[in-house]
Amino acid sequence: MFKKILTLFSIISLLISCKEECYTNPEPVVFEFINSQGENLIQNGSLPTFAIQEEPVNGISTGVELTKTADFKIKLEGVGSFSGTKKYRFFSTIKLFNFSIRSSAVTTECEGFKIDQIEFDSISSTKEINYYKIILD
Numbered sequence: 001m002f003k004k005i006l007t008l009f010s011i012i013s014l015l016i017s018c019k020e021e022c023y024t025n026p027e028p029v030v031f032e033f034i035n036s037q038g039e040n041l042i043q044n045g046s047l048p049t050f051a052i053q054e055e056p057v058n059g060i061s062t063g064v065e066l067t068k069t070a071d072f073k074i075k076l077e078g079v080g081s082f083s084g085t086k087k088y089r090f091f092s093t094i095k096l097f098n099f100s101i102r103s104s105a106v107t108t109e110c111e112g113f114k115i116d117q118i119e120f121d122s123i124s125s126t127k128e129i130n131y132y133k134i135i136l137d
């Protein structure tokens with residue numbers, strides 16, 4: 001009897017611990033900012049400062065952590081880990097624009113989220129492989 005109870009607890013413990021260790025992060029969100037001639041604005045120095053903020057919730061807006069990649073793109077850190085839609089605003093001396101990210105829970109045995117759609121307002125953008133090309137003019 002003791003062996004059966006011990007085996008049952010072991011199986012339950014194994015299943016619970018596997019679920020906790022299994023998490024699916026959303027795909028990274030990466031932007032490349034270019035001008036109408038296709039020149040990367042970070043690389044050529046035309047876009048030295050910029051910021052992205054999440055739309056205010058209860059009057060409090062949160063900045064998004066940004067990481068510059070080796071190929072002069074920007075990776076947005078910590079976005080997409082939610083179910084629903086969040087709105088963001090990009091600030092720079094060249095242009096301001098809004099965009100939204102719609103995410104949902106993954107439908108696998110792991111917990112986590114996936115980004116379903118990114119929509120840009122009043123800005124020209126193209127979905128490339130693993131990043132979005134955004135024209136700022």
